[in-house]
Amino acid sequence: MSEGTPPAAPKRVIAHLDCDAFYASVELLRRPELRGKAVIVAGSGPRAVVTTASYEARRYGVGSAMPASQARRLCPHAIVLPPDFEAYRATSRAVWEIVTEQLGALQHLGLDEAYADLSGTEKPLRVLRELVAEVLERTGISLSVGVAPNRLIAKICSDAGKPRGFVAMGREEAARRFAGDPPSRLPGVGPKTAERLRALGIETIGALQQVPEGELAARLGARQGRELHRRAWFHDDSPVTTARVLKSRSNERTFDEDVASMAELEEILRRLARELCEGLAARGRRGRTIGIKVRLDDWTNVTRARTIETPTCDVGLVTDVALELLRAYAPPRPVRLLGVRMASFADEDAAAGAASPPADQMTLPV
């Protein structure tokens, strides 16, 4: 190693693995007779939204998070199935156990996607191709894979190749290839940011690349401006983080019809708090910050929280605090959604035991 010359950073190889139309795929495995048909997974209530849709349904414009009523209008012949998260979790475990056997620890993002760091792996593309074939054979689930020097490009590549895609790309090529795409293709650019960019006349990633970082910072704030500029050029040095600790847990419900009665709201809040505490107790978690969330009929969202001295998962205490917060706010309009939340968890990792990881450490999506 020569003095004054830093050693070249080892080349990173990051893979993003994404299950194709995951929930719909699980349903099709259970009901093969639906294969090739338009299938929508959605709740049944008047305010239900689409959880996912098969590619046949997507051709009619049906997409995730769309109101189920709208999805039915767009694709009236679609078969609508209720979500079965237990089944999705079980299939998810099966898929990621196979992947973890081959690649080691993963960074999970929900049940159906994960990052793996393959830096230093011999012939990573071959390893990944064989892995995708094995997952398909053993579980029936097809994966799309993006391989790149960073997470940002890997994710965009797996998305661009869906379904059953396998796309590997370097940073310069990504900056060229996706220049004509809208900024919303970049993770972290949602509808609001896309609209702000549109208002500035920025309609493509290529256009975003041409805006000096200083100008973006002046218009969008220093941090977001810098980050957008980096993303437009597909720079990303964030690590693949395999252990994530749960920060908060919540339980919320949207009502089929708005609720104006305070007595009814209090009863619902008691139930939500009890369910939340039972879930926390089962995982041995206790928190200090208790919060409520209220969505009014005009879609106004209000949150209130209080931090107590001693961590708890006691139903009575959590319910009392949540009720006090609700009474102090006293919703001025009918309520559409009510939720309760716990955060600031006590560090009880040691108590969870060394043999098994803490239940909320997301080494596996459970």
Next chain:
DNA sequence: TCTGGGGTCCTCTGGCCC
């Protein structure tokens, strides 16, 4: 057309302390 549920992270603001 009419928008779920469960999360994370970021920004802003205000209170408190030094």
Next chain:
DNA sequence: TCTGGGGCCAGAGGACCC
């Protein structure tokens, strides 16, 4: 004694993600 600034924390709201 008063004032300003910085750091820290909690609370609230917003954007985004799957």
